Structures are given as structure tokens and as C-alpha cells.
Amino acid sequence: MNHALSLRIGPATFRIGSTWRRPVEALVALYADYPAPVDGVADFTVRLEPAGPFRRWLRPSIFITGDHGLADAAPMSLAHGLLAAEMGMNLQMALGWRRHLLLHASSVEKDGRALVMTGESGSGKSTLAAQLGERGWRLMGDEFALLDLDTGAVFPFPRLVSLKNRAIDVLAAETPQRRMGPLLAGTAKGDIRHLVPNRDAIGRMGEGAKPALLLFPRFGHAADVRAVGQGEVFMRLTQASTNYVALGEPGFAALTRFVADVPARAIDFPSGDEAVALVERLWKECG
Amino acid sequence: MPRRYCQDSPDAITSCVLEDMVLLYHRPSGQTHMVISPVPEILATLDGGAALTADEVLGQLASLYDLGAAEEAGPQVEAHLAELTELGLVRIA
Structure with missing residues (x-):
């Protein structure tokens, strides 16, 4: 991933990676007061990747993936990258949290x-x-x-x-x-x-x-x-x-x-x- | 020979009473069942580990509760035992 951010929300830690800079910049600004994972290791990884080979540049379209993913999740517009990251974190919690x-x-x-x-x-x-x-x-x-x-x-x-x-x-x-x-x-x-x-x-x-x-x-x-x-x-x-x-x-x-x-x-x-x-x-x- | 029913295993079920409903957690299957009377009472007759016929279950229930006409209560108890067997909460001995 070209751009990444690690953070803790409550007891859960995330590493969010993105092909594009913009969604991560938005996350860094909004999550500025949140702590980083104590040991540097995240519970979950969220990845924002292009939906297809050319979709990084051409009508950029985000596919949310990570440790847990939904096979039929629809790609999202890059303009909604922040939402994609939030949805990705929610998805990891919903599918993977056991504590x-x-x-x-x-x-x-x-x-x-x-x-x-x-x-x-x-x-x-x-x-x-x-x-x-x-x-x-x-x-x-x-x-x-x-x-x-x-x-x-x-x-x-x-x-x-x-x-x-x-x-x-x-x-x-x-x-x-x-x-x-x-x-x-x-x-x-x-x-x-x-x-x-x-x-x-x-x-x-x-x-x-x-x-x-x-x-x-x-x-x-x-x-x-x-x-x-x-x-x-x-x-x-x-x-x-x-x-x-x-x-x-x-x-x-x-x-x-x-x-x-x-x-x-x-x-x-x-x-x-x-x-x-x-x-x-x-x-x-x-x- | 009438069919005999027994509990799945002594510790197969843990239960919790919520108002007029009883929740049964069946450990072997991991399934939660929500039941109301007379199901908890029927299951309780099998708690001792004995294998009972539907008539014997009915007899035990009749000694504790007013069941009304036996000709109506009998088939109901049998039907509940058959249903509980299908769910895996009760076994045929």
C-alpha cells in the first residue's frame, strides 16, 4: 500500500492502507487525536484498492478489502474514500471481533x-x-x-x-x-x-x-x-x-x-x- | 413398544428464564432455542437421566400441574417430544 495509517479505536487497532493518498490524508486529519497501536501491530488491516487494473486513474473506483471481506461488495467512488475506509473498519469489527x-x-x-x-x-x-x-x-x-x-x-x-x-x-x-x-x-x-x-x-x-x-x-x-x-x-x-x-x-x-x-x-x-x-x-x- | 425419550446428555443444555420465556442453549450444536410452557416442564421430567415414554412424562407432569383432559394433553406431550427430538434437545433411548 502506498499510503497507510495505524490507529486504535477502543480496544481494537487498525492499519488502513490505500493506493491513493487522499482517503488516508482525510483519515489522518480526522483521527489526529486517536492513539497509535501500543505494540505497532494492528488487529485488522483495511485496504482500499482500485476496483480494476486501470481504476487507480480512470474514474477511480475503490474496492474495500482486508482481513475480512465481502465478495459482493460494490466498488465506491474515490470521492467517498473516507466512507470506504470507515466501512472497511466496521466490516473488520463486524466479521472478525471475538473479544x-x-x-x-x-x-x-x-x-x-x-x-x-x-x-x-x-x-x-x-x-x-x-x-x-x-x-x-x-x-x-x-x-x-x-x-x-x-x-x-x-x-x-x-x-x-x-x-x-x-x-x-x-x-x-x-x-x-x-x-x-x-x-x-x-x-x-x-x-x-x-x-x-x-x-x-x-x-x-x-x-x-x-x-x-x-x-x-x-x-x-x-x-x-x-x-x-x-x-x-x-x-x-x-x-x-x-x-x-x-x-x-x-x-x-x-x-x-x-x-x-x-x-x-x-x-x-x-x-x-x-x-x-x-x-x-x-x-x-x-x- | 412405546418410544422412550431421554435427555441429550446431562450437561447438554444450559437455560435462562426471561419473564415468561425460557432460553435454552444447546452446547453440542451451539444453537439457542426460545421456548415457553410446557416445553421447559417436559424437559425437566427427563432431568434425572431416565428414559421415559410419553405416557410416563405425562404422568409426571400430571402429578405437578393441572393438565386438563388426558386425551388432549397426551398427544400434545408426544408432539412436543417428537419436536424436541428433531431439534436434538431430546434423544430416543
């Missing part, structure tokens, strides 16, 4: 206790976590929550927050511009802009927290709160985990413990401000 039970969820922390939010793309979990991270909570991650198999604590994976479409303006209004990445317009998921987590989130990326509340957020509906039964929670979390089956019995033990111990609510909200108010209210109630 924790990996939940596709955002999480934030306050007073040593973690709020975990899971839902499909567009549910608002990422935006809500980012907003809470700007309003007195510690952002632990917008994509993966790492559940410790022995202690049941949630550990952070505070990568760049991937803001999509309307969420971009919402967060840009309350975040310093230096923490906002370039606008990636017209990606497969619409417009995307990355947000660099604040100093607290990055500085405490090794610090876990006891899970205290699980939310299933749903953006775009009238405000509502519903209890969710433990059977449904378990089922939805197995669907939200990419390594539950691979972990075997330790994964079963960790997930059942989480479901039995952590109260769960489904919340609907029409706007970010109302969601934050709802979360603060539920947090007080479960405290």
Missing part, C-alpha cells in the same frame, strides 16, 4: 453507567448518541457497543460518528466546525458527514461502564414510550449482534445477563430535542 459480544448499537455514559441504543439504520440511534455526547454525556460509540463477556460492562468503540442527511445540520449547529469532516454527497446512504467525537470520548476510549438502560429509538413518530418484553429484547439483540453465534456459550451467558439486568424501553420521537428530553427523563427514572 466482546458486539452489538450494533450506539452508547453513551454518565456517572459510570451506560445507556445503550439499538435499532435499524435511520432509527436515530447514531444522531441521538452524538447529540447526547455534546450535552453532558460521554459518547462511547455510534455503531458498536462492546459487551464484556466476563464482567457484563459495555466498552466503547468511539470511531467517527457517521451523520447522514438531516442529522448533518442538526449536529453541525452544536459542534465546532473543526470536529466536522468533509461533506460526502450522494453516497448510497445519501449525504454523509463525519463528526469527530470530543476529547472526553477519545481520551476515555478504554473505559467501560455498567449498562443501565437499553432503548430502541424510532425517529419520526409522535413521542411515546413502551416497555419491551425480555424475550423480544433478547431476539432483537441477537439480530443486532454480528458475533453472537460465533462466540458460543460465553455469548449466550453475556447476552442473557444483559437482558435480565438492563431495563428496556422503545421510544418514539419527532425531533432530536424531544428525544434528548425523553432520554433524560427515562434516565432519571431508572437511576
Whole structure:
């Protein structure tokens, strides 16, 4: 690889290599405050390579590969190289991480206790976590929550927050511009802009927290709160985990413990401000 | 001769109760099963390691629970045992 960067996000270390300079330059700028791997050896390698022999120069098109890859992944435009690198790192985690039970969820922390939010793309979990991270909570991650198999604590994976479409303006209004990445317009998921987590989130990326509340957020509906039964929670979390089956019995033990111990609510909200108010209210109630 | 059923092996299953549901983790297959009554109760009759017929399982259940009419409960227990056998959670002795 002509251009490369090594970095640590939470407990995981990555080496990202690219045929092109531009995606790595963008990563270096946005991940400037992140530490390098302690021993210099990365858990995962991500490679951004030309999709074909001439695609380095001619309509440059990126193919994401690495230790773990998807055979049918579509090539991406070089203009979206930063997104490709982020997707590559997510892919390595989703397919290769075995040290924790990996939940596709955002999480934030306050007073040593973690709020975990899971839902499909567009549910608002990422935006809500980012907003809470700007309003007195510690952002632990917008994509993966790492559940410790022995202690049941949630550990952070505070990568760049991937803001999509309307969420971009919402967060840009309350975040310093230096923490906002370039606008990636017209990606497969619409417009995307990355947000660099604040100093607290990055500085405490090794610090876990006891899970205290699980939310299933749903953006775009009238405000509502519903209890969710433990059977449904378990089922939805197995669907939200990419390594539950691979972990075997330790994964079963960790997930059942989480479901039995952590109260769960489904919340609907029409706007970010109302969601934050709802979360603060539920947090007080479960405290 | 009626069929006799027994547990897969003494430590094949670990379970967890979540409200009205029981999760069964089957160690040999690595599969998780979500079950509700009367499946956990049926499995519990085989906990001692004995190989029982469906009628004997029904008898044990009847001594602990009000099962209603035996002519209805009998085929249900048999059907559950057959299903559990297919899943590998119970074996035919």
C-alpha cells in the first residue's frame, strides 16, 4: 500500500492502507487525536484498492478489502474514500471481533453507567448518541457497543460518528466546525458527514461502564414510550449482534445477563430535542 | 413398544428464564432455542437421566400441574417430544 495509517479505536487497532493518498490524508486529519497501536501491530488491516487494473486513474473506483471481506461488495467512488475506509473498519469489527459480544448499537455514559441504543439504520440511534455526547454525556460509540463477556460492562468503540442527511445540520449547529469532516454527497446512504467525537470520548476510549438502560429509538413518530418484553429484547439483540453465534456459550451467558439486568424501553420521537428530553427523563427514572 | 425419550446428555443444555420465556442453549450444536410452557416442564421430567415414554412424562407432569383432559394433553406431550427430538434437545433411548 502506498499510503497507510495505524490507529486504535477502543480496544481494537487498525492499519488502513490505500493506493491513493487522499482517503488516508482525510483519515489522518480526522483521527489526529486517536492513539497509535501500543505494540505497532494492528488487529485488522483495511485496504482500499482500485476496483480494476486501470481504476487507480480512470474514474477511480475503490474496492474495500482486508482481513475480512465481502465478495459482493460494490466498488465506491474515490470521492467517498473516507466512507470506504470507515466501512472497511466496521466490516473488520463486524466479521472478525471475538473479544466482546458486539452489538450494533450506539452508547453513551454518565456517572459510570451506560445507556445503550439499538435499532435499524435511520432509527436515530447514531444522531441521538452524538447529540447526547455534546450535552453532558460521554459518547462511547455510534455503531458498536462492546459487551464484556466476563464482567457484563459495555466498552466503547468511539470511531467517527457517521451523520447522514438531516442529522448533518442538526449536529453541525452544536459542534465546532473543526470536529466536522468533509461533506460526502450522494453516497448510497445519501449525504454523509463525519463528526469527530470530543476529547472526553477519545481520551476515555478504554473505559467501560455498567449498562443501565437499553432503548430502541424510532425517529419520526409522535413521542411515546413502551416497555419491551425480555424475550423480544433478547431476539432483537441477537439480530443486532454480528458475533453472537460465533462466540458460543460465553455469548449466550453475556447476552442473557444483559437482558435480565438492563431495563428496556422503545421510544418514539419527532425531533432530536424531544428525544434528548425523553432520554433524560427515562434516565432519571431508572437511576 | 412405546418410544422412550431421554435427555441429550446431562450437561447438554444450559437455560435462562426471561419473564415468561425460557432460553435454552444447546452446547453440542451451539444453537439457542426460545421456548415457553410446557416445553421447559417436559424437559425437566427427563432431568434425572431416565428414559421415559410419553405416557410416563405425562404422568409426571400430571402429578405437578393441572393438565386438563388426558386425551388432549397426551398427544400434545408426544408432539412436543417428537419436536424436541428433531431439534436434538431430546434423544430416543
